[in-house]
Amino acid sequence: MQSRNDNATSETAVFLADDAGLTNAAKVLSDGGLVAFPTETVYGLGADARRSDAVAGIYAAKGRPSFNPLIVHVADLAAAEALVTFTPQAYRLAQAFWPGALTLVLPLRPDAGISALVTAGLTTLAVRVPDHPVAQGLLRAFGGPVAAPSANPSGRISPTTAAHVMAGLAGRIGGVVDGGACGVGVESTIVDVTGDPVLLRAGGVAAEALEAALGQPLPRPSGTAAITAPGMLASHYAPQGTVRLDAIYARPGEVMLGFGPVAGDLSLSAAGDLVEAAANLFDRLHQLDAMGAHAIAVAPVPEHGLGAAINDRLRRAAAPRS
Ligand code: TXA
Numbered sequence: 427m428q429s430r431n432d433n434a435t436s437e438t439a440v441f442l443a444d445d446a447g448l449t450n451a452a453k454v455l456s457d458g459g460l461v462a463f464p465t466e467t468v469y470g471l472g473a474d475a476r477r478s479d480a481v482a483g484i485y486a487a488k489g490r491p492s493f494n495p496l497i498v499h500v501a502d503l504a505a506a507e508a509l510v511t512f513t514p515q516a517y518r519l520a521q522a523f524w525p526g527a528l529t530l531v532l533p534l535r536p537d538a539g540i541s542a543l544v545t546a547g548l549t550t551l552a553v554r555v556p557d558h559p560v561a562q563g564l565l566r567a568f569g570g571p572v573a574a575p576s577a578n579p580s581g582r583i584s585p586t587t588a589a590h591v592m593a594g595l596a597g598r599i600g601g602v603v604d605g606g607a608c609g610v611g612v613e614s615t616i617v618d619v620t621g622d623p624v625l626l627r628a629g630g631v632a633a634e635a636l637e638a639a640l641g642q643p644l645p646r647p648s649g650t651a652a653i654t655a656p657g658m659l660a661s662h663y664a665p666q667g668t669v670r671l672d673a674i675y676a677r678p679g680e681v682m683l684g685f686g687p688v689a690g691d692l693s694l695s696a697a698g699d700l701v702e703a704a705a706n707l708f709d710r711l712h713q714l715d716a717m718g719a720h721a722i723a724v725a726p727v728p729e730h731g732l733g734a735a736i737n738d739r740l741r742r743a744a745a746p747r748s
């Protein structure tokens with residue numbers, strides 16, 4: 427059952443999300459291997475955040491530029507407090523949204539024991555308490571901090587099912603815990619709380635909800651090309667085909683991804699529901715790849731609520747490829 431990430435030709439185990447599966451998955455992490463697991467946002471590719479050899483395996487499996495720091499996942503607030511120094515505003519956000527789709531960037535404690543490969547040498551750390559029973563079960567079975575970026579090859583679409591993970595990483599990781607489809611469907615919202623709170627990445631918790639909890643406005647990331655979190659590449663979340671945004675109809679040769687009243691070959695949400703659209707987003711992009719679509723037209727999506735995160739991912743999908 428045990429397998430290691432250091433052999434790219436090894437078998438990737440598919441673990442059931444039961445006690446035996448979680449115990450075996452935790453064993454792979456304890457052995458310094460890589461395990462993909464479901465969170466409420468997307469599947470993460472986990473490694474022991476205290477071991478540089480294990481974390482190096484994440485970068486190798488994803489083919490990820492090594493300057494991109496990783497989010498550390500812990501089971502609860504107490505475990506997060508052992509890693510970072512909380513500010514009053516960070517406590518307010520954690521109390522309102524943890525467990526959940528919110529990542530907080532805070533000063534790293536010198537005694538945290540986190541591998542410098544996780545932070546890419548920064549003095550801050552991104553932490554999150556996921557709200558998914560399988561992620562919680564794995565974190566408790568393992569009993570330590572788990573560094574986990576989305577479980578996809580670098581630059582490709584984030585996975586929201588175990589099948590997506592296997593399509594991108596089979597043979598390159600120790601295993602995947604199959605916990606079904608992710609409910610939120612876009613990555614966590616990232617807020618830098620080292621000083622006055624700043625939104626680094628739109629995500630599964632709407633900025634409006636964060637502002638309500640903070641009682642103050644949250645400065646938004648500017649422009650498409652802005653690298654707001656270190657290593658956030660403009661071309662990211664990319665399907666194989668080119669992407670044209672704000673389309674009302676498909677041009678000849680284009681496959682149309684609809685939303686609300688704008689119909690398509692596929693739709694993010696025929697009802698125009700932004701929560702449903704977020705949950706469907708990456709699955710629709712994977713479907714477009716599977717269809718062999720080489721030109722994709724995407725209907726307009728409103729910018730409020732989860733629309734901000736959806737549009738951020740779509741703009742990255744449409745950005746010029748390097
Ligand atoms: O929903 C999610 O957040 C998923 C699931 C698996 O939890 N994870 C995820 O991780 O999206 P990843 O590695 O794909 O995105 C991490 C983001 C990057 O944009 C990175 O630059 C930023 O977090 N980040 C990490 N550490 C940071 C830090 N210390 N300061 C600022 N940004 C940081």
Ligand code: MG
Pocket residue numbers: 575576584
């Ligand atoms: Mg990612």
